[in-house]
Amino acid sequence: xxxxxxxxxxxxxxxxxxxxxxxxxxxxxxxxxxxxHPTQGKRTTYESGLEPFGDARVRYNARYYLFAxxxxxxxxxxxxxxxxxVSYKRLGMFALVEMLIFLFLLVIGLVYAWRKKVLEWT
Amino acid sequence: MWHWEANPLNGPAVLGMVxxxxxxxxxxxxxVMYSIYWQRKLIGWIQWRIGPNxxxxxxxxxxxxxxxxxxxxxxxxxxxxxxxxxxLAPIIAFVxxxxxxxxxxxxxxxxxxxxxxxxxxxxxALSAITIHGVMLGAWASNNKYSLIGGMRSAAQxxxxxxxxxxxxxxxxxxAGSINLNDIVEAQAKSGLWYVIPQILGFIVFMIxxxxxxxxxxxxxxxxxxxxxxxxxxxxSGFRFAFFxxxxxxxxxxxxxxxxxxxxxxxxxPLLPGWLWFAIKAFLYISFQFWLQATMPRMRVDQLMxxxxxxxxxxxxxxxxxxxxxxxFV
Numbered sequence: 001x002x003x004x005x006x007x008x009x010x011x012x013x014x015x016x017x018x019x020x021x022x023x024x025x026x027x028x029x030x031x032x033x034x035x036x037h038p039t040q041g042k043r044t045t046y047e048s049g050l051e052p053f054g055d056a057r058v059r060y061n062a063r064y065y066l067f068a069x070x071x072x073x074x075x076x077x078x079x080x081x082x083x084x085x086v087s088y089k090r091l092g093m094f095a096l097v098e099m100l101i102f103l104f105l106l107v108i109g110l111v112y113a114w115r116k117k118v119l120e121w122t
Numbered sequence: 123m124w125h126w127e128a129n130p131l132n133g134p135a136v137l138g139m140v141x142x143x144x145x146x147x148x149x150x151x152x153x154v155m156y157s158i159y160w161q162r163k164l165i166g167w168i169q170w171r172i173g174p175n176x177x178x179x180x181x182x183x184x185x186x187x188x189x190x191x192x193x194x195x196x197x198x199x200x201x202x203x204x205x206x207x208x209x210l211a212p213i214i215a216f217v218x219x220x221x222x223x224x225x226x227x228x229x230x231x232x233x234x235x236x237x238x239x240x241x242x243x244x245x246x247a248l249s250a251i252t253i254h255g256v257m258l259g260a261w262a263s264n265n266k267y268s269l270i271g272g273m274r275s276a277a278q279x280x281x282x283x284x285x286x287x288x289x290x291x292x293x294x295x296x297a298g299s300i301n302l303n304d305i306v307e308a309q310a311k312s313g314l315w316y317v318i319p320q321i322l323g324f325i326v327f328m329i330x331x332x333x334x335x336x337x338x339x340x341x342x343x344x345x346x347x348x349x350x351x352x353x354x355x356x357x358s359g360f361r362f363a364f365f366x367x368x369x370x371x372x373x374x375x376x377x378x379x380x381x382x383x384x385x386x387x388x389x390x391p392l393l394p395g396w397l398w399f400a401i402k403a404f405l406y407i408s409f410q411f412w413l414q415a416t417m418p419r420m421r422v423d424q425l426m427x428x429x430x431x432x433x434x435x436x437x438x439x440x441x442x443x444x445x446x447x448x449x450f451v
Contacts, residue, residue, distance in 0.1 A: 026197075038198065
């Protein structure tokens, strides 16, 4: 039990180190080394040398949302497959049939999306 | 000695953990430095050039010089950017990149890394958080190139994460465990690396991992010629360096995952475990640079449909074949 938690304590340590490195180099050491003279010209948005116009936060392609929805469906499926794969040896034939049914239902979903031309990027 | 698995946890074990974490951090930074050097050298040779050869012997200190240069550059924040988000984004991208290394077994005993029971899942779950950092940085920049690059990046990463996760399921089926160390031990015991029985899953993994790393031919999020580096157009100085660092830390982590899942990780004859691991990881990293020197960039419509129409069905077929073979053999 203790060994189990020790592993995650180690992960927590990695997270702390991962935060410390950028914080130390960007907010502690960085300001001592780098110059800081913000001028108006520097602070304009880069647009290949032209005067920037408008705002970047405009409406964009709704296709991104469709892919995000599909992603949620299939990612949850992947998540269900992991515990199944681990205990597959113990469950035997029952697990195989169950999973084939599960995959079949999902493939129907994929075929539906395919036929509806959701997977096309045009 | 300072073994972190001490039960209950005592002083030396905590000290061992801290030393382990710091060693891995330094090791990671060194690996990143020299994989950038190796990238420039290898691509130089492929293109009949010499590559970096001025700073230090054989140009070995070139990357160190580049890092120092970035450190002393001004940190410009655009006027229209969302300041807090803009400053925070590189850190959100970097932290999970480093944390996934905690689950990778570098040698037979977890000396410097954690032995957690859900290793493979841990990798997939944490690496998804980086997308948030990239999206946040792209949106906060308030730059049109950045926003397009960020959206493309998110769409690409989520599309290719599914074949990647499904191809790992094949390996988990073979080994009967998600613990990365158990997977290596199962391969060592059977004497057959999973690259052979899982060849279909291996191909899917290689393609999907290249896309996850946004490397050529899938480098659309950063397409220099059309998007001016995409999501990090507005970033300068060391904040830009952290985005680059994230990218190369993932290259290293993915090389570790590749070695662990398909090439038997630290297992191998004669040589010590960590050396085998290093050789296999080096193979993957070199393969990525080779691709970069030889492949053109894909189109965005090809990219998206390739993941959903080719890789996803292939990964599902791989799982079904593995399960059926496993049930009857």
